Amino acid sequence: MSAGPEKIIRDDIRALSAYHVQPAQGMVKLDAMENPYRLPEPLRREIGEVVANAEINRYPDPTAPALMRRLREVMGIGPEYGVLLGNGSDEIIHIIVQCVARPGAVVLAPRPAFFMFSQYAQFAGLPYVGVLLNPDFTLDAGAFLRAIAERRPAVVFIDYPNNPSGTLFSDQGIARIIAAAPGLVVIDEAYNPFARKTFMMRLAEFPNLVVMRTLSKLGLAGIRLGYAVGRPEWIREFNKVRPPYNVNVLTLLVAERVLAHYDVLDAQARSINAERERLDGELRKLPGVTVFPSDANFILVRVPDARRVFEGMRRRGVLIKNLHTGVPLLDHCVRLTIGTPEENRRCLAAFAEALAEG
Numbered sequence: 001m002s003a004g005p006e007k008i009i010r011d012d013i014r015a016l017s018a019y020h021v022q023p024a025q026g027m028v029k030l031d032a033m034e035n036p037y038r039l040p041e042p043l044r045r046e047i048g049e050v051v052a053n054a055e056i057n058r059y060p061d062p063t064a065p066a067l068m069r070r071l072r073e074v075m076g077i078g079p080e081y082g083v084l085l086g087n088g089s090d091e092i093i094h095i096i097v098q099c100v101a102r103p104g105a106v107v108l109a110p111r112p113a114f115f116m117f118s119q120y121a122q123f124a125g126l127p128y129v130g131v132l133l134n135p136d137f138t139l140d141a142g143a144f145l146r147a148i149a150e151r152r153p154a155v156v157f158i159d160y161p162n163n164p165s166g167t168l169f170s171d172q173g174i175a176r177i178i179a180a181a182p183g184l185v186v187i188d189e190a191y192n193p194f195a196r197k198t199f200m201m202r203l204a205e206f207p208n209l210v211v212m213r214t215l216s217k218l219g220l221a222g223i224r225l226g227y228a229v230g231r232p233e234w235i236r237e238f239n240k241v242r243p244p245y246n247v248n249v250l251t252l253l254v255a256e257r258v259l260a261h262y263d264v265l266d267a268q269a270r271s272i273n274a275e276r277e278r279l280d281g282e283l284r285k286l287p288g289v290t291v292f293p294s295d296a297n298f299i300l301v302r303v304p305d306a307r308r309v310f311e312g313m314r315r316r317g318v319l320i321k322n323l324h325t326g327v328p329l330l331d332h333c334v335r336l337t338i339g340t341p342e343e344n345r346r347c348l349a350a351f352a353e354a355l356a357e358g
Helices: 041-052 065-075 088-100 116-123 141-151 171-180 216-223 232-241 249-259 262-283 306-315 341-356
Strands: 082-086 107-111 128-132 155-159 184-188 209-214 226-230 290-292 298-302 333-337
Touching: 041 249, 065 082, 065 249, 082 088, 082 232, 088 116, 088 155, 088 184, 088 209, 088 226, 088 232, 107 116, 107 141, 116 128, 128 141, 141 171, 155 171, 171 184, 209 216, 216 249, 216 262, 226 232, 249 262, 262 298, 262 341, 306 333, 306 341
Parallel strands: 107 128, 107 155, 155 184, 184 209
Antiparallel strands: 082 226, 209 226, 290 298, 298 333
C-alpha cells in the first residue's frame, strides 16, 4: 500500500494552514488592501478590444517588450537596470528566496512584516529572523543592525511602507541597513502609489539593493503582476529560477494598456489618500481606540476587543482584517482598507456600533 501525505509531506508543511480568504459576497470588502475603484468605461472597452485580439493559443513572450517599455517609461526605470516580472510580488519573493537558499543562509525582516517573507523562507527550509519593531511600529535600526551583524543574512526584506502597520520607516535607518547588509536587501514598495516615496532612485548608490513593487494596490489586483528592479547581475540570476511563461498573455496585455493611462490610476490613489486622512480623523474621535499613522491604503487600529469588533462589523455587512493572531505588537489590532467615500461611511458607522457593543 502506498504511503499517504502524513508519511510523505514535510512535518512543518503539514502543520501549516492554507491561506484563507474570507467570504465577501454582498459585503463591503475592506480586508485586502484593494483599490475600490473600477476603471472608467472607455478604458474598459479598450482593454476588451486588446483581450479579444490576444493570441491565447500561444505562450506569452517572457521578455514582454511592450510592457517592459511601458513600465520603464511610467515608473522611471533607467535602461541600466534589469526588471523581473512575477505573478504578483509573492512569486518574486519566492524566486529570490529560492535563489539564496544555500546551507546556512538566513532571511531577515522586521516583525511584524508581510507574512509571505517568513512563509517562503520556511518553504525553502531557511531560518527566518524577525526583528521586533518599536511599540509605535517605527523601525528599531539599532536592533536591526545588531541582528545583521549576528546572523549575516543572505537577504533582508523591508516593507516601505510597512505591512501591516502602514508605517513609512526612516530613510536614514533603511540606508544604514542596506550599507551594513552582507547580502541582498529587497525594499518592498507595494504601497508606493500612496506613500509616494521610493528607493528606486538609490539603486546606483547600493549595489546590493533591489526594489520590488506590485500593480495590485494600484487597482490591478485581479491580473496579478509584480516586478523587481535591480542591477542586471541580480536580475540575471533571478531569471534562472523564474518559471517559464510565469506571467500570462492577458496580464501582459492588460497591464500595458492600463499603464498607458497611468493618470487614471494616479487620480484614484490620490482619492484614496484623501479618504484615508478623512477616515483617520473620524476614527480618532472614537473612545478607547488607538489609530496608528499610515502612508498606505489602509489604517491599523487597536481596539479593546479585536474579535468582537471584527464580528460586529461583519454582522453589519463590512469585512475588515482581524490581526489579533498572536503576532507581537498586533494585540487587538484590526486593519481597515480605505474604500470609496460611501464604503468608508458604512465602515465608520459599523466600527462605531461594534465598538459600542462592549
